[in-house]
Amino acid sequence: MKLSFSNDRLLAVMAHPDDAELLCAGTLARAKVDGASIAIAVMCGGDKGVGSGSATPQADIARVRQEEASAAAEVLGAQLFWVGARDGELFDSYEMRLKVVEIFRRFRPTLAIVHAMEDYHADHRAASQIAEAASWFAASRGHVTASPALEVPPALWFADTINMSGFQPQIYVEIAGQVAIKERMLSMHRSQLQRSDDKDFAPLAELMIRQCETRGAQAGVAAAEAFRPHNAFKRIGPF
Amino acid sequence: MKLSFSNDRLLAVMAHPDDAELLCAGTLARAKVDGASIAIAVMCGGDKGVGSGSATPQADIARVRQEEASAAAEVLGAQLFWVGARDGELFDSYEMRLKVVEIFRRFRPTLAIVHAMEDYHADHRAASQIAEAASWFAASRGHVTASPALEVPPALWFADTINMSGFQPQIYVEIAGQVAIKERMLSMHRSQLQRSDDKDFAPLAELMIRQCETRGAQAGVAAAEAFRPHNAFKRIGPF
Amino acid sequence: MKLSFSNDRLLAVMAHPDDAELLCAGTLARAKVDGASIAIAVMCGGDKGVGSGSATPQADIARVRQEEASAAAEVLGAQLFWVGARDGELFDSYEMRLKVVEIFRRFRPTLAIVHAMEDYHADHRAASQIAEAASWFAASRGHVTASPALEVPPALWFADTINMSGFQPQIYVEIAGQVAIKERMLSMHRSQLQRSDDKDFAPLAELMIRQCETRGAQAGVAAAEAFRPHNAFKRIGPF
Amino acid sequence: MKLSFSNDRLLAVMAHPDDAELLCAGTLARAKVDGASIAIAVMCGGDKGVGSGSATPQADIARVRQEEASAAAEVLGAQLFWVGARDGELFDSYEMRLKVVEIFRRFRPTLAIVHAMEDYHADHRAASQIAEAASWFAASRGHVTASPALEVPPALWFADTINMSGFQPQIYVEIAGQVAIKERMLSMHRSQLQRSDDKDFAPLAELMIRQCETRGAQAGVAAAEAFRPHNAFKRIGPF
Amino acid sequence: MKLSFSNDRLLAVMAHPDDAELLCAGTLARAKVDGASIAIAVMCGGDKGVGSGSATPQADIARVRQEEASAAAEVLGAQLFWVGARDGELFDSYEMRLKVVEIFRRFRPTLAIVHAMEDYHADHRAASQIAEAASWFAASRGHVTASPALEVPPALWFADTINMSGFQPQIYVEIAGQVAIKERMLSMHRSQLQRSDDKDFAPLAELMIRQCETRGAQAGVAAAEAFRPHNAFKRIGPF
């Protein structure tokens, strides 16, 4: 079976500037080849992700990481939405829901990819909660934002967790032809790659390769990304 | 086996004005026949649920929906508690907990029915969280409200989800004799039934009938409602 | 809420001669008070359950244990069905299914109580598999035994596990008034109670009391037994 | 997203002659439109499924039901494999595995659809176990049958349960255009449809329609079939 | 197998002053024997836990309970961190996270024990959420508190629930030699033990003994405490 995204618009709502690269950029890139439109929304500024020997002053980190995320999105040919919450301070609220509702209404996705609720990082889970709520409210006229409501809510997939901890995938997307673009995107995040000798930091490129190779091996192909569709009313979009 | 509610007081804490009709009104009605006292608490005003061609000005919707909910509760012979939070803006907080604690203390339920945490709508989940917390605090003297504390917390059941998505029931209540009253109650929600040609709106009566017939078929009867008891200390009331 | 068994016929299909006492006899006894008819089917002869210092020759154990089970069933006022498979050698087969189908057809239960598939003992799991299959086939005319087919399959509950290991109950039945009868029934199993100083043997009476007190405490009463209804087509009998 | 089956070969391994119609024929038909090759393997002869007022002598039922299954397969344009085990007597064994391995090797599926292990009927579960084992052994040269081994094992999906009891779907396939063909296939099973006034028999056409409408409503379309991919090594084929 | 805590530092983050005694003090005591350092953080003041006939004025309860918790910690030889949130008003927030981050950084645990998210009390769940978030942020330099960041996040275990309701343990720690110290610690909580004739209050010592005996019996020893490691990136510390 092959999933075609030719009539789709995919929006990944991720917590931090490099999460899409690690968890779903291969799928976004494959959808793009099919003719889909692609966007990434980054909820947090990455402002707490400073390396021990970083030359960048703390105050500048969020700006640097936004520029890196823009460069990565450009590699993919994706639109970038930058929400700008602070790392570690992201919580579900009506204000945050409306911000993401407006992103949904401007991009009008048919498929939203969000973090899994079992992911290891509190920001990932908060981003997931907000995006899940927004995926419904975006199609409800009563919630007023600058743009008009969607006709129908998008389908929603939960992305794999970092390092695959505790995640039970149900869908694997083959991405052997998209590993290279994932690596190029990741290489744009220079401030993160410089952290490679920090003890509190996993080497990103290696983690990313091992993860898509492992998911590939589980499905009998060279590389894959793994997801679980959201089993909720009108969000488990049919194939 | 037959469950008797003759010594019970049932309180359904639902998010929106017509959720009880869809998910548990048949069980409430059956309990009423046994001699139980019945109440419904509605957390949100339904103020965002406006149809595309609605003649009702947005500002009046909450008032209209409260009147409709009152009419529906009257059909059932149930007391109505109207909390009045705004749609989409319901979050767990100590203030909201105390409001619901006071409702518990005034009605003194032996069984509370709340939304399942796997339901599709963020308001349903927030209503469930608040009611679950309140179900314990209502029986704790340290949390002071106008009315005195309960002797013991009520048992608590999670209701089916809208359209049965992602819900694994553990208890089925036979309601073949109560389908008619569910329909009459639903017919009181005129502002919602007028929305039937909106694309973003499921036809309520049809959805309700299909759901109780499907649950019935699973249990070998004509109609049923489905629940899962809350497997928590003193909340999984024994039969 | 209170569950009435007044129009019911309860059949517990258990692996060994004293399993009903430990896991569901309180519920059977309560149903009997309501006016229900009660039966226990014992699948295995208990022929391997010999104590280290037992005076009973191995060859006689099964006979002794059947007599003890009869005495215990008499205490309860229950019919006893003795299947007579050998301990440790019970496997699902068409022959075993038909034997249990015939028991179902003779007793015509409205509720069958069987072991949980997560129980610790291979015989418990095999007994559960056979009884679950038989619960459907008993109502299917195509499977021919001496007695005519049932009109409808019985509802089916999974019983708690020994010592509550790994079992997630969904229904608690209050049995404070039935603990004494459980103890009297257990006292009929003299060959087992004599094993109390064997290292490989849990003291039964103590285990039984602790289990029904713990289940009671979880539900806010003095004593309870715990079950999980079988969430399968026509076997999750409605209340 | 749309799943294309244009390069696929789908094999449904079902327990009884009409199970494919109820659970996956819409998906098979949609795949056929894409250009896929389609087959149905029926494990049991349906020989116990006799109606109370049936004119067909018991001895002839299996033959009648095979003819009906052939007619239904013809409606779909599917190849039919008839295994011929007896109802209620199907168990996993090496002989049964090899029979199904040979079917896999003759048809060479890329996707196998089998019953869910949580289905209500012991035959469904046995058919699932046998087909799951065969899906691996078919690609292992060491297991010798008449036909040569597959290069790779097929992907494997678990089908919905009858009446959706206890099944948590992860994939929905939209089949609004295939409901009619499901109905035509079902109408070929005349011996079953005649049973409609038996108390022990659910009216098939109604059950089938309600199930695909409910699954459709959950996914926001008119009709759907629901599945769960098998999360096992090389059997969770990537999309 | 025997788990050695000789190189460890254990921090239990509990909601109320006596929760550690009930759920994990035996394990803390055993680790102490191995040479580990031990601390308990209490999130809420216990200010709502007033008995019906209490002589202590409500305003003094929190102070009394802090003194009792200090006495209990002294019995164990554990450091006590008193967070001082109000009962029933504990919610996840960045402020609360930073408070707990600072506790983590001052004590520098290698293993954190927190409440299970399935526990019965909203405060337990909020304490768990906050501590889980803090367990990661404590090792992230970007989150600034008075003390320097940890090198690596601690491993994290979820503790058993009160009365074992709804908790599936994966690790049992044998504590037969530590039951006495648990009882001595519990006896320090005089204000709670005086509540024993309140209807809304479980007798603590009895509950504690039954729980560690039951967990012991499940694992074949006289007494045990039960846990579930947190299956998340870098928090499921290897053995």
Added chain:
Amino acid sequence: MKLSFSNDRLLAVMAHPDDAELLCAGTLARAKVDGASIAIAVMCGGDKGVGSGSATPQADIARVRQEEASAAAEVLGAQLFWVGARDGELFDSYEMRLKVVEIFRRFRPTLAIVHAMEDYHADHRAASQIAEAASWFAASRGHVTASPALEVPPALWFADTINMSGFQPQIYVEIAGQVAIKERMLSMHRSQLQRSDDKDFAPLAELMIRQCETRGAQAGVAAAEAFRPHNAFKRIGPF
């Protein structure tokens, strides 16, 4: 925390000759360093695992694989039990249970490691079922074999699945110092390593390394093996 196996006897009951190497040999080797005694039981002869270009005649494969398994066990310093069932033909039966009971009684393990029931291969699951049943019967005098019964049943852990598909670990054992011995053991299985250009065969050494590195990364160490303790009466040995 560090798990010490100094007083233990570990028995891995695996389906095929190289499964222990892939899934648990690092843990066995670490236990050996602690002073534990180690054994591996291989249920199936590996007689179906013939490569496409193999020089070994089919009839000799089982003998070759037994020799390879012996050589690998020697590398580890482990006793080898060879059961000799045929690949694909392993099923739970009383005869197979007694064979494994006798192995348990001869080796007298305190910890048994068996396959997970969610593993991809029918032989793995059958080996797991048999070993789980035997783990209880080995300590029951009524089941007579050549050797006397154990005093208590061993604790039981389920091993990771091949390629980590669908397995949720609860315990990680750090094995950075044991990867080399895993590789040496694996290199003894020459007949399997020669199959590396078969399409139906995963390159074993690469799979093994990726798996223990991934499990290591999840737990924050260089290499680990993952397990889930069996949550059943007296089999979830306390730490």
